[in-house]
Amino acid sequence: MTSKKVIELFYDVVSPYSWLGFEVMCRYRTVWNIELKLRPTFLGGVMQGSGNKPPGLVPNKFLYMTKDLNRLSEYFNVPMRSPSDPFEAMFQKGSLNAMRFVTAVQEKGKGGDEQVERVSRELWRRIWYEDKDITEPASLSEAGIKAGLSDSEIKELLELSNSKEIKNKLKSSTQNALDYGAFGFPLVVCHLNGKPEMFFGSDRFEVMAHCIGEKWLGPLPDKPAAKL
């Protein structure tokens, strides 16, 4: 349908606020007249490219974020728990391998964004619920299996993840986000009459709905993620 408004969602599985934005946008895909395009991107590159600093480095902000995420997790019905060592998980280990893997899934996987959605969700669940690694090939394999990929598909995707093609594709996506004005994630870009409208964070859905001429009905906590 040509009348559907195209909405791009830039995200990284290392970012818990991205998870909230991802689930809400996946739920609204069948509620609003939109075409959702998932844009797996590398948050580390966006922070470096924009000169932004992680909010968790200010102690009061870190304490607040923990509390805020607990409340939002319940309200949005996205099961979430902080990793036991958030600094190690987010900044030392990071998400470069994970986002290259998701990029490979998007490039070569079957079923278009459906696999990207499932794999991304499993990676978020690992880091932001099960306190598990998302950097090692074995970790990415486990997430892939839970997302319904076969062993042979995973093997191929892991190899592809290290290719120049995929590294460049992730870099290009990160540059796209920076060009839109990103300084963190999630970033939702709504294309309205050929003009992009950017929304940062997981707390602008009400205003976003107003901008695209749709209605915000709250986070729809009982609605399962829609199939593509």
Add this chain to the structure above:
Amino acid sequence: MTSKKVIELFYDVVSPYSWLGFEVMCRYRTVWNIELKLRPTFLGGVMQGSGNKPPGLVPNKFLYMTKDLNRLSEYFNVPMRSPSDPFEAMFQKGSLNAMRFVTAVQEKGKGGDEQVERVSRELWRRIWYEDKDITEPASLSEAGIKAGLSDSEIKELLELSNSKEIKNKLKSSTQNALDYGAFGFPLVVCHLNGKPEMFFGSDRFEVMAHCIGEKWLGPLPDKPAAKL
């Protein structure tokens, strides 16, 4: 009524997001079963005390904030325009004198928080709509007159603003905010069964309503600020 939930709103008139939060909380004062306590505070002290940096220092964030404020201003129906030189207005000139004046109004003014509300709104309107100064005594006087204060009241309040008593009261309010975990404004503290629940920013009203057992009806753009 003893059953009213006490809600404290920490704010500074230099902060545009505080203005949005202030107007929304003033509108909901007669919609939710709450007792709203206005807490004029000095944002500069909170930023310094928490080690936080102003978001506008990251170029992409600054550009986004300008766009975001335009959209929110329209959606919330709070008329707002950026000062011609936001950095000068916010960081070089700042709000210390203005917040001391508001503190003096709260300490000695008649009518309790009603005058505080009016004077705060006039100061916001000066800096965030009319691109006018809020640091000079003449500027504070003009805001006071528009807020309905008499010449003699204003003269007394300007003198009081420079007293040790008022300087200490503002310091103490700033320390209160830091003790609650502030790293910026607005900060809304909901007192629920003797336990404080903190909400930072002007984008958590929906979750706040959920926490205090009330209903979020949107920003109520047509509702004028309620009288106390």
